[in-house]
Amino acid sequence: MRSHYCGGINEAHIDQEVTLCGWVHRRRDHGGVIFLDLRDRDGMAQVVVDPDTPESFALAEKVRSEYVVKVTGRVRRRPAGTENSNMPTGQVELLCKELAILNASATPPFPLDEYVDVGEDVRLRYRFVDLRRPEMINRLRFRSRVTSYIRNFLDSRGFMDVETPILTRATPEGARDYLVPSRTHEGAFFALPQSPQLFKQLLMVAGVDRYYQIAKCFRDEDLRADRQPEFTQVDIEASFIDEQTLMQLNEDMIRSLFRDVLSVELPEFPRMPYAEAMRRYGSDKPDLRIPLELVDVNDLVEGVEFKVFSGPAKDPKGRVAALRVPKGGELTRKQIDDYTRFVGIYGAKGLAYIKVNELAKGAEGLQSPIVKFLGDDVALAIMERVGAEDGDIVFFGADKATVVNEALGALRVKLGHDLKLLTCEWAPLWVVDFPMFEETPDGGLTAIHHPFTAPSCSPEELEANPAAALSRAYDMVLNGTELGGGSIRIHDETMQETVFRILGIDQAEARAKFGFLLDALKFGCPPHGGLAFGLDRLVMLMTGASSIRDVIAFPKTQSATCLMTQAPGEVDEKQLRELHIRLRRSAKAAEGNKAEGDKP
Numbered sequence: 141m142r143s144h145y146c147g148g149i150n151e152a153h154i155d156q157e158v159t160l161c162g163w164v165h166r167r168r169d170h171g172g173v174i175f176l177d178l179r180d181r182d183g184m185a186q187v188v189v190d191p192d193t194p195e196s197f198a199l200a201e202k203v204r205s206e207y208v209v210k211v212t213g214r215v216r217r218r219p220a221g222t223e224n225s226n227m228p229t230g231q232v233e234l235l236c237k238e239l240a241i242l243n244a245s246a247t248p249p250f251p252l253d254e255y256v257d258v259g260e261d262v263r264l265r266y267r268f269v270d271l272r273r274p275e276m277i278n279r280l281r282f283r284s285r286v287t288s289y290i291r292n293f294l295d296s297r298g299f300m301d302v303e304t305p306i307l308t309r310a311t312p313e314g315a316r317d318y319l320v321p322s323r324t325h326e327g328a329f330f331a332l333p334q335s336p337q338l339f340k341q342l343l344m345v346a347g348v349d350r351y352y353q354i355a356k357c358f359r360d361e362d363l364r365a366d367r368q369p370e371f372t373q374v375d376i377e378a379s380f381i382d383e384q385t386l387m388q389l390n391e392d393m394i395r396s397l398f399r400d401v402l403s404v405e406l407p408e409f410p411r412m413p414y415a416e417a418m419r420r421y422g423s424d425k426p427d428l429r430i431p432l433e434l435v436d437v438n439d440l441v442e443g444v445e446f447k448v449f450s451g452p453a454k455d456p457k458g459r460v461a462a463l464r465v466p467k468g469g470e471l472t473r474k475q476i477d478d479y480t481r482f483v484g485i486y487g488a489k490g491l492a493y494i495k496v497n498e499l500a501k502g503a504e505g506l507q508s509p510i511v512k513f514l515g516d517d518v519a520l521a522i523m524e525r526v527g528a529e530d531g532d533i534v535f536f537g538a539d540k541a542t543v544v545n546e547a548l549g550a551l552r553v554k555l556g557h558d559l560k561l562l563t564c565e566w567a568p569l570w571v572v573d574f575p576m577f578e579e580t581p582d583g584g585l586t587a588i589h590h591p592f593t594a595p596s597c598s599p600e601e602l603e604a605n606p607a608a609a610l611s612r613a614y615d616m617v618l619n620g621t622e623l624g625g626g627s628i629r630i631h632d633e634t635m636q637e638t639v640f641r642i643l644g645i646d647q648a649e650a651r652a653k654f655g656f657l658l659d660a661l662k663f664g665c666p667p668h669g670g671l672a673f674g675l676d677r678l679v680m681l682m683t684g685a686s687s688i689r690d691v692i693a694f695p696k697t698q699s700a701t702c703l704m705t706q707a708p709g710e711v712d713e714k715q716l717r718e719l720h721i722r723l724r725r726s727a728k729a730a731e732g733n734k735a736e737g738d739k740p
């Protein structure tokens with residue numbers, strides 16, 4: 141139908157006849173002539189319809205915003221003084237010879253020509269209109285470039301794209317499963333994959349050697365700001381490979397991706413043990429753009445009267461850490477109160493601080509409600525340890541280590557942004573040497589990564605001291621966001637059984653849930669490992685979008701619904717019956733239905 145995209149015409153086409161198709165972005169009636177800004181996914185072109193073409197002119201009078209039209213005409217240079225240098229097609233316009241209205245449009249739910257933020261609900265309900273906005277369509281295009289770059293990269297390195305099932309058994313990644321009832325097997329359910337983890341490992345047993353997939357994953361979690369119940373991973377696995385080679389390969393991929401699509405040269409990816417990341421940044425995904433660090437002062441405050449500090453300092457699970465903020469002495473009382481409330485979100489009971497007015501005056505030069513409780517010597521020793529200078533403020537966290545890490549870790553990032561302390565644009569790193577397990581609130585152990593991750597010790601050592609064992613897992617972190625993570629896997633049956641046992645999965649349960657994996661480990665499983673990148677987050681970071689939803693064509697809301705299709709929806713009684721399902725409605729749901737007129 142068309143000869144060019146609207147955004148594709150320029151001075152090279154002057155005097156040529158072209159046909160454009162698209163949506164009427166804006167129509168301006170200048171008495172004698174009508175201007176149509178015609179838009180398609182590639183951009184915008186100005187069309188001029190004048191009364192010399194009476195039929196087209198009559199049609200042009202009828203068109204409204206978002207009508208779909210086809211225009212054939214001649215490209216000409218815009219009259220001097222009317223060029224628009226903000227528009228790639230701004231030097232030319234199309235003089236209409238023939239206009240056809242291909243479809244009308246109701247008044248759009250929000251104007252596209254003078255778009256103002258209409259609220260995400262409206263945008264999601266009319267996503268098909270929202271995606272017409274250049275900002276949105278460009279993000280989709282960018283995402284497509286990213287996936288195609290990644291595919292080419294992995295293809296060129298010998299990776300094979302293999303699809304894995306969506307209807308499957310539970311694949312544990314630590315979230316709840318989405319379940320699909322089986323019609324043909326009464327009372328049985330499929331689970332949607334939380335990741336292709338087990339299948340990609342089985343592909344290694346099968347000898348595929350190098351696998352990738354741009355895979356949909358499903359996790360029924362309580363949604364946090366940048367989570368989606370279904371999301372996309374770049375999923376990778378390879379055999380006969382160690383973590384160094386895997387990390388290097390993936391680093392190369394991300395580095396060349398940034399170079400190719402963003403013209404960004406990423407700096408070196410340092411490798412940092414998990415323990416160091418927690419100690420210095422209170423986080424296993426530290427934002428290294430921010431030059432603030434947590435400093436342990438347990439040993440200095442163990443003996444002080446001040447129980448708020450000495451208590452956690454003496455507790456093996458406690459931590460007392462200081463965070464020095466250069467020039468932070470200028471923070472006002474109100475700002476400090478706000479930060480105190482902020483750390484409260486993470487469970488901190490307060491936010492002690494010392495302002496450094498004049499170190500030359502010794503403890504006299506420190507301004508703080510807590511110096512008198514710490515004693516002058518201790519206060520000064522802390523100042524020396526953190527390298528305090530006049531004009532700084534030093535914040536403290538004293539609590540269980542988990543609370544201190546979360547609270548000061550988050551405060552560090554917030555201060556970094558609020559005080560504009562970022563030292564660079566991109567700061568990638570690998571976090572390595574994760575512990576195998578972490579404690580659950582009930583005192584049990586759970587896998588930090590997933591139960592198929594190999595430990596860096598023998599099964600005997602693992603069994604003897606599981607809490608201290610490290611894993612062969614690695615996470616790639618960029619600007620404080622986890623881009624992806626993976627591990628070398630267990631390829632030995634005894635080791636896998638040991639891990640299951642430590643996790644409290646007895647033999648019968650292991651057999652029932654993962655019998656196929658244990659079988660596969662018996663039949664010549666090669667050493668292997670891999671990782672997965674969160675594609676949505678990667679694209680969000682690369683485009684600077686503020687929400688993951690902005691880089692997904694049809695995302696769900698925070699409460700895991702689709703405002704456009706109204707999914708999840710109710711189904712009729714017949715379908716439920718076929719699925720052998722009778723609903724147990726909570727009182728709340730029954731109430732809701734009554735209000736809506738007692739739908740079945």
Ligand code: ASP
Nearest residue numbers: 335337626627670671672
């Ligand atoms: N399956 C893991 C995940 O989704 C990634 C991996 O270990 O490769 O986090």
